[in-house]
Structure formats: C-alpha cells, structure tokens
Amino acid sequence: MTDTIIKRMEAAANANRDRIAYKCGARAITYGTLWDEARRYAVCLRRQGTSPVVLFQDKRCETVIAMVACLLAGRAYVPVDVKTPAGRVARILQMTGAELVLTDRPVEVNGAMVCTLRSLPERMNVGGVTSVDALCPGERDAEPGTECAVDIDTEPGEDRIAYMIFTSGSTGEPKGVPITAANLGNFANWIAELSPLCDYRNCNVLNQASFAFDLSVADIYYALGNGHTLIANEADMRTEYDHIFELFAAEKINVAVMTPTCMKMCLLNDEFTEEYFPEFHCVYFCGERLEKKTVERLFRHFPKLAVINAYGPTEATSAVSAVTISPEMLASEEVLPVGEIASAATEIAIEDGEIVLRGASVFGGYLGGACGGHYTENGVNCYRTGDYGAIRGGKLYCGGRKDSQVKYMGYRIELADIESNLLSVDGVSDCAVTANRNAEGAVSTIRAFVTVEPGGPDEAAIRERLAQKVPAYMVPKKISVVTELPVNSNGKLDRKALKQYD
C-alpha cells in the first residue's frame, strides 16, 4: 500500500467514525469528531498563514485535532513540550518563523498569533466571522466523506513539511528536524505493515512519550492510521513511577509504544503479568537500547508477548527497522538486534562501521542548514546516523555513538549542548559533562563538572540557571564545582580523570 498520510488517516477515520480515536484522562474524541474538527480547523489554518504552527500544550484532544488539521492544511506542526524553558521555546519560535502558536499558556513572542485552537477563528476575525462553523459553512452536519465547502480536499504536496521535531544540538542550540509528508506517509505505511502490528484490529495503543519526542510518532500514526484508539500518558515518567502501570490497568492496553526504561518501571510490579493483563499483546520499543535483562523479565511476566525492538533516528522519521525478539534470540544473541534489513523502511548500509540510511524515510536536512550527517546522492536523501552498527544474518545491530550524543531515559542528548549552555551561565569559566553507564552500557546518570570565576555561582545557582535554558531531562543529576578540570598530556580534557571527583 502506498497511501499518502492523509489518505491513510481519512480511510481510518471514515471506517471508524464512532470509535474513540484518542483518549487522554477523562477526555476522549471519536474518529468522526476528530476528522470533522480537523477539516474545519484546517480551513482556518490555511487562511491564517503558511508558516509552521507551534503546538505548545498538553496532550489534550485539541492538540491531536491541531496536528491533523495542520497536515490537512499543509502547515508543519512543531510539538514543543510544555516543560521546555521559555528561552528555548523562544529560540524554537524564532528558528521556525512560526506565525501561530497554539497554546493555553502565556508565551512571549514577537509577531506571532498566540491562542488556543478553539479561539483561533475569533482571533483571526476574518471579515467579522468568529466561529469555525461560519468559516466552513455546512460542515457541521456534513455526511462522512462529503466535500468541504472550502478547498481543503486539495491535498497539499508530498514534499511539504509535515512536522518538525527539535532535538539537542551540539552547539547548544536546539536542532530542528523537518519531516515531509512523504517521509511520514512512508513511515505510516511501514509501521502499518510491520508484523505482528499489521494483524491487530481495534486495539488500545499506549502513547507513553511526549509529542515532542519522536517515539510518539510511532504510536500516533500507527493508531490513527489504522483505526485503533490512542491512549495518552500524561505523567512525567521521571517522577511519577506508577502512572503507566495504572494506565495499563485502567485502559486495557493491547499495544504499548514505550521506552525500555518505562517498561522496567511496570515490571517492578508482580501483578504486571499475563494473568492480570491478558489483553496486553505487543510492546514496541524504540528510543533507547533494549537490554536483555529487561526482555528476560518481560517474558517471565508475559510469556506470549510480542516484543518489537525498533531503531531509527529522528532524522529518518522515528524508525526505519524493527525485529521481533523471540525467546530463542534472547538465548542466542549477546546483544539484541534492532531490526531486520529485509523489512526496513529505507535502505540501510554500514560504512566505516557507521549506520547510513538512504531513501524515503530520510529527511532533507536540518532547519536552517545546520550541520549534521545529511547529504544527497543522485537526488536521494541520505543520513550518516553517527551510530556504530553491523549487519549480521540479515539483522541490524547498533553499538554506541561516534560522538558525544547519548540516550538518557529515551531522550537524545548532545553532551556538548549541555556544556554550551553551562558555559553561558554567568560566572562559569569551564565545564565538562559526562555520562555514567550501567553494567549493560545504558546511561544511568549525567554529571557535570564546573569551574567558576571568583565569587561565581554555587552548584544550586548553576542548576537553577541551567534549568532556565535547557529541558529538565538535560539538567545533570549532579553538578560539581571543582577547582580545575583535569587535562591530559595533549592539553585536552581528561574525562577518565574526572572520576577523582566522584
């Protein structure tokens, strides 16, 4: 199947109008309402402008309507986590040139319209029209599939940007990754055909991650592109440990899209077993390294569970490869594979030990032309991932980074990003940020070592000021003010010697 993302979602909506498409806490929306509302608001969005639209709000139903409306209107949506510090939000707004911010929070921005989706028609005040129904007459009672009175059925081009996700950048600036409608359509078709996800009907699909984290692209478009119900997790997984477990129990989750770290939290409960959760059929992991220990424990709790381990960078639309981990694989493999080459969403090769991607999933370069691994070859987008990898027996294996990028609780972080922001704190003269790893190689803690000028800030003050610049997950767990940073005989920072401060 080679549906465009809009055709796929429209077909799912029309075939499941009365089914719940999205549920967040006590609030839910059916496919029929989601699609009808998105069509109407798409009219507003088209009239309001053409720039990207920043979505700076919680996982409410309106957020999902806004995403679909943006797709229909041909405007890129830019999901920004509500916990992002104001300074970083302002920078993202500036970089995207967004003329519209959909939010229910105060946002300081020059030149852009700031409002909720619901209040957009009133704010636009097009010819005195202040309601979305008036902007799109006749739509409220329209039959499914009826042509809209406005030109919303003219599907925008496939090379338009569907969404932009901002990741940590090594220069200290967030890095925008624009994904086209063609990229997204390719991904949605790939995940729809992925076994065993392709066999499921009318499932409850767990969304664990923030919409600003590209893991969520997998659950949003798998669920909404195939008529499933997407169940949102609203909790902060860094502190609200048991919420996901409660969500599994309350919503009878069939398919969970989550990070391994989050699953580890669920597995702390002895009752998280097949006996109590017989409707849990499949888990799709992506976003960080899957440890064998986690899968071993998972199989003890759910012997028949389908465990999918997926791999892919934000730059190649969430994921490009996946493999179902069998008990036999668990016994025979030293490190778990991250995909099967034959069923990959795009061409995968290993060049000088690095995983290189080519083809339909790969983005067309960073926003503003920021440096990175993107290049083209005969007009085809290619991306050097920076991940070391190997292909053995038709399977892809991933093994560490070429640079200082780390995955921490599923979040992708450039240690240099934290260092740049630490150096911008008044009174900080030098710094080094390191990642401690556990026995299986996963990052367990991020540490910062800082030297300060005389009378400079103490650790608490540095932490507070850094938290105003970077998302909370990028603030090191421990910041130590030291007298000097150790250097080796070449005059370079001696990271191993930093252990003396532990």
Next chain:
Amino acid sequence: MIDVRKILAEVCEDDAVYEEGIDLIDSGLLDSLAFVELFDRLEDEGIFLQPTRIDRNALRTPEGIERLIADYEEGKYNC
C-alpha cells in the same frame, strides 16, 4: 541488616543521600532510573517490595526507605 544508605548512594550516584532528611524526590536524586535500580538492588538482597502499594511519602527520604526495609525485615510489611 542491609546498608540502605550505601545502596541509595550507589543507585543515586551521590553521597548527598547521607544527609539527614534529604528529600530524594524533590532533589531529583531518586529519579525513575534510580528508582528502578533501587528496587532491583533490593531484590538482589531478597527484599521484594511492590512500589504501587507503597505510600510515595515513604520513599521520599532515606529514613523513610530505611523504616520500610526494617518493617519488611521484621515481617510487618506483607506486599
């Protein structure tokens, strides 16, 4: 009797856990990764606790966790 502080210092990777009354959650010391690691380590010591059945405030301070473990070892905790 296991040394709870030592385990906390290792999973939180910070000796600040030795400070009396320190709030492990507000201070960010006991984040989700450390939390998972803590329960893993307790299991290694033969202590099987169910996080969802524990009052979150009991996990807020090292003293609270020590009391919880002491109760478990005295058979007062039956989760």
